Amino acid sequence: MSKQLSQKMLWSKSTKGTHVYNALASDKAPAVTTVYVNKQALGDKAPDMITLSIDVEAGEVDHG
DSSP states (O other): OOEEEEEEEEEEEEOSSEEEEEEOOOSSOOSOSEEEEEHHHHOSSOOSEEEEEEEEOSOOOOOO
16 A cells, blocks of 8 residues: 655755755645755755655565
8 A cells, every 4th residue: 555745845045956945835844844955956956845755565664
């Protein structure tokens, strides 16, 4: 069984090699708060907003 998460991310700033996006404010805690995207992936002009999608696969990892 898999689970899907989706988070709208708003552009925050650009650095030398990345664009930085922060989660939009909402009533619940975001699954991801900040994401760094290489400029090579999006180009020098960053989109104002992106949607980050995560597919959670079946199974668990024992971190103990």
